[in-house]
Amino acid sequence: MKLTRRRRVVSLIPVASMADIAFLLLIFLMLSGFSDMARDIPLQLPFSSTRDRGEGVLFSVTLTGEGTIYLNSQPVSMQDLASYATYRRSSNPLTGVRLAADGMVRFELINEVLELLKEAGIYRILFITRGVKDRV
Amino acid sequence: MKIRRRIGTTAESSGAAMSDIAFLLIIFFTAASAFVLKDGLHLILPDKSRKPLIVRESEIIVLRCSQPDSVYVDGIKSGREDLDSRLKTRMEKDGDRPVLLRVAPAIPYDILVYLIDAVRQAGFTRISLRMESTG
Numbered sequence: 510m511k512l513t514r515r516r517r518v519v520s521l522i523p524v525a526s527m528a529d530i531a532f533l534l535l536i537f538l539m540l541s542g543f544s545d546m547a548r549d550i551p552l553q554l555p556f557s558s559t560r561d562r563g564e565g566v567l568f569s570v571t572l573t574g575e576g577t578i579y580l581n582s583q584p585v586s587m588q589d590l591a592s593y594a595t596y597r598r599s600s601n602p603l604t605g606v607r608l609a610a611d612g613m614v615r616f617e618l619i620n621e622v623l624e625l626l627k628e629a630g631i632y633r634i635l636f637i638t639r640g641v642k643d644r645v
Numbered sequence: 646m647k648i649r650r651r652i653g654t655t656a657e658s659s660g661a662a663m664s665d666i667a668f669l670l671i672i673f674f675t676a677a678s679a680f681v682l683k684d685g686l687h688l689i690l691p692d693k694s695r696k697p698l699i700v701r702e703s704e705i706i707v708l709r710c711s712q713p714d715s716v717y718v719d720g721i722k723s724g725r726e727d728l729d730s731r732l733k734t735r736m737e738k739d740g741d742r743p744v745l746l747r748v749a750p751a752i753p754y755d756i757l758v759y760l761i762d763a764v765r766q767a768g769f770t771r772i773s774l775r776m777e778s779t780g
Contacts, residue, residue, distance in 0.1 A: 527664045556758075557762040634687075637684070
């Protein structure tokens, strides 16, 4: 008598590569998620009750109370900012600026930065503020 | 005859939990990246390549701020308390008119944001910024 072994067919999806995909996503989020944060720049942002959510391609300009200008967390001069703004505008005409400034910054400096950005062809500005509800 | 089956032992660590840990970290970084500041006052500067819009002086509302604690609305001094009500009254009376903010160079940025916020809260959508010249 010929005995045949029954082979059970097991339907399984191999999940061994899921960890690899997960780690790749993790590295991507780590590199992209924190790149826009201006860390270690002390600011007292002003409050506003009307706030919009910034959309589109934005780069960060930070103005401290001492008058220092930071471009994506790096201190720069006005000329460097102008060059960078022109470069970004040439690659994407719809580029905007996320402007975070200390509450004590003089309007004179704000106006100078706005004129510089307008000259470079950047017209979308987002003044970063804190919500009135966040006021302690 | 007793046949003993050899049970082979392998020295391997289970990697089954690694994907769980990876996904938990992904969720953490996804949530943390949402804390990047993105909210504020959105302004669109006038395009320098276009012709400037000419508006009659009588059709605009002028807010002048030369001192941090004094704001003049069309020449009438207003404090912070009644600025909102004065602007809302103008909005109800005249509708959405262009608002010209004339601000002195030394005015702090938080005062500027307060003025823009007050104008937007009243419902005005067209705001023009101008720095007052000194002297």
